[in-house]
Structure formats: C-alpha cells, structure tokens
Amino acid sequence: MNTHPSVRVLPPPAAGLLSLIFPGLGQLCTGAVRKGLLISTSFLTLTALGLWRVSVLAHRETGWIDKLQKALSRQPGFMMLVILLFAAVWLTSIWDAYFLAQKRKKDRSAKGRNIIFALILTHFFVIGWQIAEIDLVKMVQKFPDTIPPLLKILMPWEAAIHRDRIEVDAKARILVDSEGEIPPVPEMIEGQPYIQVEPRTGKLSRMDSQGNIVEGTAVTIEGSGYAPLTEVQIFWNDAVGNAFRPRIDGTYAGTMTDAKGSFSYRMTMPYRLVPPSADGPQYHTVEGRQLQGMGSPKPSEPLVLTVQLIIETIFMGMMATLFGIIFSIPISFLAARNLMFGSLWSKILYYITRTILNIIRAIEPLIWALIAVVWVGLGPFAGILALTIHTIAALGKLYSEAIENIDPGQIEAVQATGATKLQTIIHAVIPQMIPPFVSFTIYRWDINVRMSTVIGMVGGGGIGFLLVQYIRLLDYRSAGIAVWFIAITVSILDYVSAEIRNKFI
Amino acid sequence: MLEVKNLTKIYSDGTVALKNVSFTVQDGEFLVVIGLSGSGKSTLLRCINRLIDPTEGDILWNGVNTTTAGTKELRVIRRKIGMVFQHFNLVKRSSVMTNVLCGRLGYVSPAATLIGRFSRQDTERAYRAMDMVGIRDQAKKRADELSGGQQQRVGIARALMQEPEMILADEPVASLDPVLAHTILGYIEKINQQTGVTVLCSLHYLDLVQRYATRVIGLKAGEIVYEGTKNDILNMTDTQFKEIYGEEAQRVGTGSITGGTQL
Incomplete structure (x- = not known):
C-alpha cells in the first residue's frame, strides 16, 4: 500500500479530542471507519445497558443521581466495576485514536491496537453477569437443599415395587x-x-x-x-x-x-x-x-406407567421419523441446488423451499407441539405432529445436501457402459444416496426420541407428561423412575444409532 | 473405424470447447490426444460416446452416426465403447465385484438389474477381467478401500466387461505416479495389441506419448493443431511442441511436457 509520508490525516491530538467527545469518533475520522463504528456502537449499547440495569436496581427512585446512589448501595461491587470499565473504555478510545492517528501519519493503512475491544468485551460480560442474575454464593449455599430430592431421583427404586x-x-x-x-x-x-x-x-x-x-x-x-x-x-x-x-x-x-x-x-x-x-x-x-x-x-403404578409411556415415547419418535422421511424425500429434491439450478422457475422454487425449511427448522419442536396441541388436542399425536413438522424440515435439508454431494463422475461412468436411466439410478445414484440417507435418518430418530421425552411437558404425550406431573407433585421417587428410564433408553439408542451409522459410512 | 467430422461443441455458458474437429481412427490404433487442460480433450472423448451431446458435426462409428442415435441405438453403441477416467469414477461404496459387473449393464435387461442379479457367466467374466489386471483377490473389498492404482485397474476391468471394440481413456494416469502410469498404460496397450481394440487416450507426459501412441493428435483451444505418427512424435520438435502447449511449454527431464499452469 501507499506509504507516502505526506499523507494528510487528522493530527493525533485532534483524533484524541474527537474520541474524548465520543468514543470511536476519533478512529472514524482517522479513516478506520469500521473500527470507529464498532467502538461507537459498542459504547452506545454499553451505556444504554448500564443505564437500564441501574434503573432496574433502583426502580423506585426518580432522579438519576438518586438512582445511581441506590444502585451503588445495592450492588456496590457490580456498579464500581461497571463505572470503572466505562471510564476505561472511554480513556482507551482516546488513547487508541491518538495512537492510530500518529501511526497513520506514516502509513495510511496502519493498524492500531485492539486492547479496546478486550475492554469492551469485558464490559459486556460484566453487564451480562448482572443481567443473568448469576449468584454463585446462592448456588453454593442452597446446594444442600437439592440433596434430598436429588437422592430420591437417583435412587427411586423403592417406589418401583x-x-x-x-x-x-x-x-x-x-x-x-x-x-x-x-x-x-x-x-x-x-x-x-x-x-x-x-x-x-x-x-x-x-x-x-x-x-x-x-x-x-x-x-x-x-x-x-x-x-x-x-x-x-x-x-x-x-x-x-x-x-x-x-x-x-x-x-x-x-x-x-x-x-x-x-x-x-x-x-x-x-x-x-x-x-x-x-x-x-x-x-x-x-x-x-x-x-x-x-x-x-x-411393580408399582409409577413403574408401570413409566414403562408404558417410555414405549409410547419411543414409538412417537419412530412414527415422527417415518412421516418425516416420507415427506422430506420429495421435498429434498426441490431443495437440492444441483437439481434445481436448471431454469429460472426451478431456481425460484428452490429458494422458496429452502426458506420455508429454514423457518420451520428455526422453530423448536416444543413450540410446534404447543401449536399441535391446539390442532389435534393433548396426547401423543400432537407430539408426533410437532416432531414430524420439524423432522421434515431438518431431514429435507440434510437429504438435499446429500443429493448435492453426489459424485457426477460415478453416474457418468455407469452411463458410459450403456446402462439405461433406471440402471444408472440403481447402480450409481442409489449406492451414493443410501449411506447419507441412513445416517441422517438414524441421527434424526435419535433426536426425535430424545425430543419426545420432553415434548410431553407441553402436552404432547410421551413420558415428559408423566415426569412433569411427578415433579409438580413433589413425588421425586416416581419422577426418578421416569428419569432413569429416559436415561437408559436414550443411551441405548445413542449406542445403537452410532453402531448402525458406522456400518453405513 | 471411427470418423469424426466437423465436430463442434459450444457449452450453454458460451464456452467453445471444440471447433470444427475432424479426424479418422482406424481399427486397432492407439491414438493419443494431447493438449493443455481445457483444450477440449475430455469434451472430445465424451462426444464420441455421447456423454456430452455435440453441438454440430457427425461421428461415424463403423458407419453408424452416433450423434443422431436414439436411446436404444445409443445403448448398443455405448456398450461397445469402454471408458476409463482420470478419477477412476468407481461407485465408491460398492464392492470391486459390483463395480466390475457394472460394465455389463449395457447387456443385461433393466428388469434383471432391478433384482440386482447378474448371471453366472457375467460373474465368471468379471473374474477373468479381474485376473487380467491382477485384482482378483480384491473382489470383495469396497472400491474406496483400494489404492489409486488398484482403482484404475478396476476401471479397466469394468471397461473389459463391455467386450469393447474401442476404449476411451480420459487421462487415465494423471492421478497416478509415473511407475503406476506405465503399469496402467501397459494393460491398455496389452488389450489394444492382443484383442485389437481401438484406443483413444488423452495424455500429458511426452515420454508416455512417445512410448505408447501409434498416432497423436494435438488439440489447442478446441482445434486440431497437430497430427502425427509414432515416428513424428519421436522426432517432435520444440516448435511443434510449443504450438500445442503454448509459449510457456518446455521439456522437463526426459521428455515430460508442462504447459504453464498445468501440472
């Protein structure tokens, strides 16, 4: 790049002064536009967040000075740290602007230092700590309270007979x-x-x-x-x-x-x-x-119910996966770039399909379950419906990527032998598709069974329903039975699906 | 006999891959096509068995015009033309045996392949083909477990299964080391000499060209810029050489050719 000594840049003191007026302004005017904007917006965000937390801490006070005093007296450690970091970011931005301008006098494209970003990041984490109401003292002090229910959940077996x-x-x-x-x-x-x-x-x-x-x-x-x-x-x-x-x-x-x-x-x-x-x-x-x-x-009633519902859960996962496969295979062809980039219309269809799949996938199965419960009422069918919707979107995307990854060379080679279209599909396309399809499907089944253990919490049937009831009744031993069965089922499934996938890849 | 007449291929994006290419190949010839990457070698070979449809021109093979052949005719034409690829193009997750048997697909009825069965004769033929290239003991392995050299042997065995009258080899040794290159080309030469199969092969290294070709054509930007016999190649001058491979070309070592950006 150019290294003319006579390049006209802002004199360092002016850059520093600008950053004193507002952090980042000096950098912005020195030519480091992105850096300046990043500092300015970060500073604005941090200021807004800080003021919000102060007003949350002192919601009864009216004047800002009163609010600050109240906040300081309620959480002195946090407030001191925030104020300190606030000042540090400001001062560093002045120093950084000065330093940068000085460097750019010699070299137009010189880079400054990034210490300020470390400070900004720290500031964000400190505020984040307070927003998230992290309380390590409480966590340690209250831990003994969890031991009795925890022991009951871990050793629930006397409730099983x-x-x-x-x-x-x-x-x-x-x-x-x-x-x-x-x-x-x-x-x-x-x-x-x-x-x-x-x-x-x-x-x-x-x-x-x-x-x-x-x-x-x-x-x-x-x-x-x-x-x-x-x-x-x-x-x-x-x-x-x-x-x-x-x-x-x-x-x-x-x-x-x-x-x-x-x-x-x-x-x-x-x-x-x-x-x-x-x-x-x-x-x-x-x-x-x-x-x-x-x-x-x-066997006690909780044990019998748990076994019945864990079976229901596994089958919910299976049915959702089955329906997911049936619908996602045709959809996956619409979402495969290599198949759809022929004409303009198919391209449009591709983008529409992809967008819909992405939106559906972005909404968690639990939310779909809430909708499905309104649709078909409480029970396993609602859960299956919710999981199916999510599975179609997830598998549709994975399958379409498998289709995109097909090696055209293998198809070409089989075609060259004089194979018909059907023979080419059987001998060159399907062998390439089966491993990823099986792998993705098993992976999804795994996810679906795991999801169906919690989907009952919102009324979607399966063991989650029972688990939530037991926990709400404070019947920790019965809840423990359900927890154990979920853990055992999911680990067996994990193992089995990993084994099957290894066979196919 | 293969006659290529005024062959032109223009891709949908406007790239002109072949420009008015004409040449004739006699039965039993080992014709080597040389030229830079992108000079149209692959397109030329693929036009012959219609993996790529030519834009203009005719290809007559034993008197049959392949460019106008319908689906059924094309199948009969293709099954007599074996093809070997630079990247082997094996069905990676299928066994070596299945890959070799694939060479027979042009002969068996589609209904039979639905069940996935090949006849006993085909299986025996496959073993003979594997014997020929020395991979019989690999038959049960998955294709992608084999080394590059072994994979290309599977590719040759697959072509042999077609009982070909012509083999198209698209840079068959470009992914292999020099020693393996001689082994693989040796097999192709053996097939060419023993059964009289016509070979059309694209190559990069001049020493390989000099060793195996009975005739050479040189392509540059989709046009034939050189045509020569075995003797012509052995006495090839740097000028001719540069005409094919461009100004930056130079002989390397005992006679390899590099073309600027290539290799």
Whole structure:
C-alpha cells in the first residue's frame, strides 16, 4: 500500500479530542471507519445497558443521581466495576485514536491496537453477569437443599415395587371406671393374631378441676400371632364403639413385633370422657392392628406407567421419523441446488423451499407441539405432529445436501457402459444416496426420541407428561423412575444409532 | 473405424470447447490426444460416446452416426465403447465385484438389474477381467478401500466387461505416479495389441506419448493443431511442441511436457 509520508490525516491530538467527545469518533475520522463504528456502537449499547440495569436496581427512585446512589448501595461491587470499565473504555478510545492517528501519519493503512475491544468485551460480560442474575454464593449455599430430592431421583427404586397390604387386628375388652364383671381373657384362635390386656379393669386418664392430667392405670398389652418385625398400632374403642388412636407423649401408641411375631407393650390408659349419662359397666376394647404385606411384590403404578409411556415415547419418535422421511424425500429434491439450478422457475422454487425449511427448522419442536396441541388436542399425536413438522424440515435439508454431494463422475461412468436411466439410478445414484440417507435418518430418530421425552411437558404425550406431573407433585421417587428410564433408553439408542451409522459410512 | 467430422461443441455458458474437429481412427490404433487442460480433450472423448451431446458435426462409428442415435441405438453403441477416467469414477461404496459387473449393464435387461442379479457367466467374466489386471483377490473389498492404482485397474476391468471394440481413456494416469502410469498404460496397450481394440487416450507426459501412441493428435483451444505418427512424435520438435502447449511449454527431464499452469 501507499506509504507516502505526506499523507494528510487528522493530527493525533485532534483524533484524541474527537474520541474524548465520543468514543470511536476519533478512529472514524482517522479513516478506520469500521473500527470507529464498532467502538461507537459498542459504547452506545454499553451505556444504554448500564443505564437500564441501574434503573432496574433502583426502580423506585426518580432522579438519576438518586438512582445511581441506590444502585451503588445495592450492588456496590457490580456498579464500581461497571463505572470503572466505562471510564476505561472511554480513556482507551482516546488513547487508541491518538495512537492510530500518529501511526497513520506514516502509513495510511496502519493498524492500531485492539486492547479496546478486550475492554469492551469485558464490559459486556460484566453487564451480562448482572443481567443473568448469576449468584454463585446462592448456588453454593442452597446446594444442600437439592440433596434430598436429588437422592430420591437417583435412587427411586423403592417406589418401583408395591405390595398389597391387609389389615389384621385382635381385640381385648377392658372394664373402665365402673363396677361390673371383669371381662374374660379373649380366646385364642389358631392362625389369627391375639392380644390380651392386664389388668382387665382400670381407670382412664382424666383431668382434675385444676386442669391437670391425672394418669390412669398402667396396662400391659401382650400380643402374639402377628407378622414378625412389623409395626403394631394400638387402637382404643370406647363404650359406644368409637375407635381412636391414643398418643403417648405425642407419638401414637404402638410397637414393633419381635422375630416370633409377639410383642409386649405397656401404656397408661388414655384420656377419654365418659359421658355422664352412661351408667352400668363401661367396657372399652383395646385393639392391636397391623398392616401386613400380602402376596409377592408387584411393580408399582409409577413403574408401570413409566414403562408404558417410555414405549409410547419411543414409538412417537419412530412414527415422527417415518412421516418425516416420507415427506422430506420429495421435498429434498426441490431443495437440492444441483437439481434445481436448471431454469429460472426451478431456481425460484428452490429458494422458496429452502426458506420455508429454514423457518420451520428455526422453530423448536416444543413450540410446534404447543401449536399441535391446539390442532389435534393433548396426547401423543400432537407430539408426533410437532416432531414430524420439524423432522421434515431438518431431514429435507440434510437429504438435499446429500443429493448435492453426489459424485457426477460415478453416474457418468455407469452411463458410459450403456446402462439405461433406471440402471444408472440403481447402480450409481442409489449406492451414493443410501449411506447419507441412513445416517441422517438414524441421527434424526435419535433426536426425535430424545425430543419426545420432553415434548410431553407441553402436552404432547410421551413420558415428559408423566415426569412433569411427578415433579409438580413433589413425588421425586416416581419422577426418578421416569428419569432413569429416559436415561437408559436414550443411551441405548445413542449406542445403537452410532453402531448402525458406522456400518453405513 | 471411427470418423469424426466437423465436430463442434459450444457449452450453454458460451464456452467453445471444440471447433470444427475432424479426424479418422482406424481399427486397432492407439491414438493419443494431447493438449493443455481445457483444450477440449475430455469434451472430445465424451462426444464420441455421447456423454456430452455435440453441438454440430457427425461421428461415424463403423458407419453408424452416433450423434443422431436414439436411446436404444445409443445403448448398443455405448456398450461397445469402454471408458476409463482420470478419477477412476468407481461407485465408491460398492464392492470391486459390483463395480466390475457394472460394465455389463449395457447387456443385461433393466428388469434383471432391478433384482440386482447378474448371471453366472457375467460373474465368471468379471473374474477373468479381474485376473487380467491382477485384482482378483480384491473382489470383495469396497472400491474406496483400494489404492489409486488398484482403482484404475478396476476401471479397466469394468471397461473389459463391455467386450469393447474401442476404449476411451480420459487421462487415465494423471492421478497416478509415473511407475503406476506405465503399469496402467501397459494393460491398455496389452488389450489394444492382443484383442485389437481401438484406443483413444488423452495424455500429458511426452515420454508416455512417445512410448505408447501409434498416432497423436494435438488439440489447442478446441482445434486440431497437430497430427502425427509414432515416428513424428519421436522426432517432435520444440516448435511443434510449443504450438500445442503454448509459449510457456518446455521439456522437463526426459521428455515430460508442462504447459504453464498445468501440472
């Protein structure tokens, strides 16, 4: 380039002054138009962003000075950094303009330094940090909160099995607060649980006139014939047959059976008002109830649902891929440059097809699903529809690129042997198309199954629907089952699709 | 006998590739076409089997005008003309065997190819063709697993499958090293001498031309600027040479030709 010493450029102090008035102006007038514009627009953007964040931080204050003070007091670290960088960018732009002008006096096309862009970039990141509300302290402090649900999600297996339960109980009568015949010891029946209570008469706990509790008689409940090592709950039935579960020091009465299925439990008789109208002997019944697991363990409802829905999910992905292939193959021919650049009309068709495909592809399947739900209602069909639309666009583009990459030499060679059009397609075109088609299709199937695991979150059927429900119900174990199944399915699919693709490429 | 009469090819973008080219090739000749890249060599060879449709002129092969041949006639013409390419043009993802069998496509009915079967005779013929160029043990491999030299042998075997009366070789050794170049041209020469197949071959290196050609034509900007016998080539002068390859041409080493931007 020209290196005339006498080239007329802005004197360095003037360039510096211009950049003092507005950053980038000096560079602009020195001839570094792009650099100057970049600095100016960056500076403007940064100023606007900075002011926006200040007004967000101090949204109640009115004057800018008040706002600044408030913002400074709320986030001093951020504000100091931003102001510092603001000043640094400004000063650097002055220095840079001066330096550049000085250099350009000697060489018209001299390049300045780019330190200012590092500063601008840093400034953007600092503001970005604040806009994104990044809070590392919170992240570390609140981490322990996530451990319980995380553990449940990671180890959900106790929610995967279910046993039917049956309640067994045994009863023993006791005479309370009255005179009368002491009830007999209950009869023992073979194969059934049994309890007896001693003594078989006593006084209930009651409240005296000062409101203090006067403890009742202590009784011992002996039980046998229960399931071993399982909880037995003690219930108390009053004279009219109302059952209640007494509490001792705040916890419900009850105990665990030993290895033989027996227990011995000592408690004071509970507080219960005996109605004044009651006369004659008052018999209460002590009851030992137990919930026993019955039959073999069965898969729980969440497990069954998860399995059903993961199957639905895989098939959603498959169906969407199938429909996608069917529609995208003809479309891909319209989007292949080498086929469509013959006439003007086909060229126009090519650009229209490409544009539509690009627009469809730019909209995520989740958004398509929202539209599809309005269209065909909730359920897997909506999900399939959404995935199909996106698949057509994605595969259409990939297929058309495969068509564009066909080697004309191979076609030429087969034609030269005297092959007919059909033979040329079979022997030269299809062998070239199959590998990329298979590869892209499998890749897309992979994506579709992965997508269909989340598409349920917006009502598109599949496992996502279930997963979101469990998470919203805070049923982390059931959610964990779904998460595990998704992870297993997707990794198997990843592996399988990679294997198949390797075979074909 | 091949007669090319006043052949002209103008591409749709206006490029004139061939200008009024006329020459005759006797059966059994090894005719070498020389010339710079873009001089029209490839276009000329492709016009003969109508991979490219000529704009004007006639090509008579054994008395049949190929330029006016219909689809069926063209098929019969093409299957008797084998073609070997600079970049081999094998169907890369198919096996060597399938590639060689492709040479038979001009003979089998399209319906049979739909099922993808070739007859036993064709398979045996393919093995014989592979034997001829020494690649029988590669039959099961995928074409793109082979080295360049081996791929070109597959190309020759494919041409042999056509039981050709003429072979068009479009710079068959330009992608290969000099030693391989002699091997490949050796096979073509062997076919030419043993079975009397006419060969039309475009080449770049003068030493190869001198070694293999029985006759030479030189193309420059789509026109024939040189025609000579084997003896003429052996005694070729720098002036004639420059006429074909331009002012910047010069002999390299033992007689290779470079043409300015070429090679």
